Amino acid sequence: MQIEEFRAHGHQVIDWIADYLGTIESRPVLSQVEPGAIRAALPAHPPEEPESFDAVLADVDRIILPGITHWQHPAFFAYFPANASGPAILGDLLSSGLGVQGMLWATSPACTELEQLSLDWLAEMLGLPATFRSDGKGGGVIQDTASTSALVALLAALHRASGGATAERGIAAGRYTVYASTEAHSSVEKAVRMAGLGAAALRTIPADPKTLAMSPAALRDQLAADIEAGFTPAMIVATIGTTSTTAIDPVRDIGAIAREHNTWLHIDAAYAGVAAICPELRWILDGVADFADSFGTNPHKWLLTNFDCHAFWVADRAHLLGALSILPEYLRNAATASGDVVDYRDWHIQLGRRFRALKLWSVIRCYGISGLQHHIRTHVALAQEFAGWVAADNRFEITAPHPLSLVCFRLRADDDRNLELMQKLNSSGELYLTHTKVGGTVSLRLAIGGTLTERRHVERAWALIQAV
């Protein structure tokens, strides 16, 4: 494709996206296709000769779109939304156009320095401590997802717990233990498995049945028992905003216990963390500044930055670098040797890296702190309003605290009836929500976070739920 063709087709794609987002409400939220249908509509073999980009775009309309579950639809209330925005899409497009790979500072200094700046900005916006800033002992980096950041945090934690021995000698099975609440995300178990500890090393700590937050007393007991039994606690994961219900673990109490045992404290604030941009919600991070060794939150979930963009900080980067640095000859360069620069390849699993800071920087600038606060506040207010409607209808009950933008509720009926209700709503195409289990029984989850979601969409959702 020559440059002028790119220009012409580029304008076409921009118009396509603008039209798509402008008419997205006319589509069913949840794709209604059967397994295999999309694939069956496409040629089994690759084309020998070039096709036009017009043909590609026509197939996106005709074949791909019916197979899309529309995450940007204003009635997408499932999982946690992954909200995108114009500034993010365009920042990401600039990144694609530049096509740089920022594994080393030298391979594009701006890629590294804009990332440091953007994460320092975000740390400031969230009220994170100075230790997490790039000009201190710690620093921030963009990872792809919270799952990866749980793994990276664990590798750093194991490096610290072993005095650096794991990098060379590996994991002694049955020695290290990791702690998270029963409500923690599955990525913690996945990280524990990937790091070589095995799932058996994960201690799931009971949560308070009412708040669904980790019980510090139970954590303390489990740690004592494990230490007594000869285990070395390597990491505690506290969750701020669990996936199931947005429960908030008591970080301050957990942190004090972690400190006592010199155990790494990682904070998984994937969804909720960004809400701390609003001063009135900053209480969710209580204890983080004093105790967290690492902290992660997803601008790609609730901060208008398109997937993928997970912001990850460490209070002391030494253990992260100790766990992940390797310098082969072909990556040696004067800037790295000088020690004056950060080479982000040492901060994550990958070597190569995309210039993702452009989209985050673009979002922060184009919304400003005030715009981002407004965005978060609107969703939280809508969720509170929705919860009020549910509470006022005695056919339903609220099943968990809802301090943020997720409301868990259920029909006062058995699990099957609730799942049936969900299935009917979702297959209507008018909205999409998912379920979880709270205290052993099915709850429906309505998560408000779409860029295009307005009050009328939440009203409509509630009307549909009542009707079905």
Added chain:
Amino acid sequence: MQIEEFRAHGHQVIDWIADYLGTIESRPVLSQVEPGAIRAALPAHPPEEPESFDAVLADVDRIILPGITHWQHPAFFAYFPANASGPAILGDLLSSGLGVQGMLWATSPACTELEQLSLDWLAEMLGLPATFRSDGKGGGVIQDTASTSALVALLAALHRASGGATAERGIAAGRYTVYASTEAHSSVEKAVRMAGLGAAALRTIPADPKTLAMSPAALRDQLAADIEAGFTPAMIVATIGTTSTTAIDPVRDIGAIAREHNTWLHIDAAYAGVAAICPELRWILDGVADFADSFGTNPHKWLLTNFDCHAFWVADRAHLLGALSILPEYLRNAATASGDVVDYRDWHIQLGRRFRALKLWSVIRCYGISGLQHHIRTHVALAQEFAGWVAADNRFEITAPHPLSLVCFRLRADDDRNLELMQKLNSSGELYLTHTKVGGTVSLRLAIGGTLTERRHVERAWALIQAV
């Protein structure tokens, strides 16, 4: 940003990229800024109020561009290029616009099915065996990078070697061993460390001093010694196209040895693998069809697909899924329960995933097999021509075989003189190349792979090298 503003700014960004690529030759390839300069030019604190996207774009021009090392510059000959193209950028833009997250089939069926199709297409184009296709026991998935795929392959290998025990019980330090040549990429050691084996578990097998390919005899001896000593060999990594010199390990011989010991064979063909699209180059994959358990190559390096896009296949997905599957309640859904669909979250480290197949599919369609073959052949031919010029100048010598598009060479002088030559060339801004060590001494690497690179750029590079 409202939709019509997005449309207007989107057109602006497309024009910006077209103009950037159209004038890229006027820029110095390697950024000439000092550490900290980019950051110092930007505000220390985030803006309270929204700024216009025009202001962002103006700062990209004024502040960011001087800090860019231009990977898409036709005189970028460093590392391996990461070539992008119009169809890829636009496919990726469509992905950003759709903003879907394909962790489960259900969360956008097209995201999963188009990825399966695209990787089946690519497998067919490379002549990979039917076992790697999604309709058999194996299948392909897009990972971000070859580093991640080395880790994922190792986790699957450990799952198989342990009979599934590692997922639950973890790694017994000092039990498992991993094999790769001294020329293998640093990501192998990184994977070995991340998986909890520790670097000590990595056996680096000598390479033939002339071909720089792994010595099967040395591999056999090392395996025998390790088994004798009680170790369990978990994985052998054979490299097709090493980073240093594009050496090609003898996969067929290595594969036979792996088979004998029932050891997982992973093929790292990050750079070179895609060259097998050309029938006359398909010999580089000899042995893969018969012996490989997993295989990875980077369309984001040499197949015109912008970063990130690493194509990864397994011959039998059971071990991959065994190592990585976890199903919490909030991800349960009818399609997953039916067993009729693939949920790609079980195929990699992340849970969430971007719709990356769009860009790869777009590239394959818009170039066609013939166009992609032409692209590879042009670079290989240019590299051979360049090597001829070097060989004909007795001040220089070729230092390694160059079957593909990378040429390693040196001044017949000491290392310092060679590094000085490189430094002068790079600081001229007219081209960018990097170095490695071959047989203990410094070689310069000229890697031809830019989308915009033509014969005249290689001629000019050689003229500059001669002049300096």
